[in-house]
Amino acid sequence: MAKSRNIPRFCFYGSITGILICLYWLWSNPNQNYSQKPNPILFSDGVTSCGSPTGVNTVDRLNNPDNYTFYDDPTVNYSIGQPLTSWDERRREWLNLHPSFKTGVSDRVLILTGSQPKPCKNPIGDHLQLRLFKNKVDYCRIHGYDIYYSNTFLHSEMRSYWTKMPVVRAAMLAHPETEWFLWIDSDAIFTDMDFKAPLTRYKDYNMVIHGWPDAVFGKKSWVGANAGVFLMRNCQWSLDFMEVWAEMGPQSPDYEKWGEIQRSTFPDKEYPKSDDQSGLIYLIIKEKETWGKKIYLENEYELSGYWLNLVGKFLNISNIYEDMEKSVRRLRRRHAEVNTEHYAVVREKYLAGDRRPFITHFTGCQQCNGDHNPIYVGDSCWDGMEIALNFADNQVLRPYGFVHPDLRNGSYVRPVSFDYPA
Structure with a gap:
């Protein structure tokens, strides 16, 4: 049985004054009906209903002006092999239209990782994949980073270690609010959950990889640097670099030729096919003025430590x-x-x-x-x-x-x- 309203005693008094007071009380206290369902929580209640402090710098995710941006340009393509120009200007225009994202943009990092779309053949492979992903999610939660996990091939011919390039390219367009992308292979583990990459050290660079100058420039070793973990800045240079880097991939008509060039460049490379790591180091060595001088070889900490x-x-x-x-x-x-x-x-x-x-x-x-x-x-x-x-x-x-x-x-x-x- 429904509970009765908790009506005050003066409502039962017969005087006109009592009746008027009773009517006013009922009108001003409509929620005294305990059988009534509570008001629904609205989407707009989201932040304030959780008691967020006022005066804290936050981004406005609900604001998206109708002004024309690169998203409205039908010629803009997210795919590798479709070069994009004037990206720095296009991105700057978007940030000007979304000023709340401009604050702190230089330190904003998005973690990128992924795996193949099909189940693993290794009996414990999927369990390991889950734990490896959990490790990356934990790191992101601790430091307030966002993460994107790709489990598909964004370019049908760029698979295995080549699949990272289409993901990074698409992420740059999807996240103009982000300055740095940290690609980390699925088989890499954050083992210092406290540490954050010293981004100010890289203010004059657009890419950061784990490597050693003497091994790259001196020995010309294809393992002188590692391409499985890297930081890349969201800028026109990076888009242009990835287009050149990807030309060595399996989707390229020059794929076999690049395998031969890489083997002739690196004395310790036995694998006959072109690979992303050899291609990266080749560009650092052979096109130092165009690409190499903007790539930082980090070895003061383990950006990609050998297990x-x-x-x-x-x-x-x-x-x-x-x-x-x-x-x-x-x-x-x-x-x-x-x-x-x-x-x-x-x-x-x-x-x-x-x-x-x-x-x-x-x-x-x-x-x-x-x-x-x-x-x-x-x-x-x-x-x-x-x-x-x-x-x-x-x-x-x-x-x-x-x-x-x-x-x-x-x-x-x-x-x-x-x-x-x-």
Whole structure:
């Protein structure tokens, strides 16, 4: 039975004054009917209903003026092989029409990654893919980055390691509000969840890759740099560079010729076909003025650290960080996940010895098809991924009050005690 209205006593008094007061009370308190359904939550209630603080710089996602932009130009194409001109001007015009996105644009990063559209052949491949993606989502959540995961081939002929170029090209047009794109292969793991790329260091560059100048320019090695993880600026230079880089790909009529050129350029390249990494290094060496001088070879931190050199160090690195927290109480203070960056800055003052590698790259492991490089013995790839993923996950779990006590066992966690690890 429906509950009756909670009507005040004076409504039952017979006086005219009482009746008038009663009518006024009912009119001014319409929601006193407890059987009435609550008002629906509207889309426009979104932010304010969650108690967001006022005065905080936010972007206006609801504002999109009717002014003509590059999106209205039928000649603008998202695909590799369809060059786009005047991108810097077009992007600037869009930002001027969306001023809320201009604030902080120079530090805005979008993480890009992906995998093949079909299920994995390796029995544990899909499980590994899920965990590898979770690692990237965790990193993005901690630092407030957005992420785009592509599980399709945006160019039917550009597959395997060539598939990244169509994704980056399309993302630049889809996200004019973003200054930097960080492409990270699916087999690469964020293993320092605190670290952020020092973007101010790259103010005069448009692309950043992990590499060594002596190996690139001196030895002319095709492994002198790694193309599986890179930062790329959202600008005309990048669009032009990707068009030139992609001309070495399997969709090009000169694909076989480029394989021959790469093998003749790099003494240590045995693979006969043209590949993206050899193509990238070739352009750095042979067209230094046009492309190479705008590409930064980063080796002061592990933008793409080789997994075989790193996995065996993770237990010792964990102990180094734990000892640091034992000696500095402030570092072991419990905190909200949203405050992680604050403690990362504080921790920098006390770091000594080996620091966590930013990204650990399992090159040659092929977690999806399982056909790893024969130089890797047995299940070393999968065991190494398990350790690296748990090493990273321990950094994520701490604000939630848990930890993996054994880096080789991701299925088991235990709660951490107050003031851990005192």
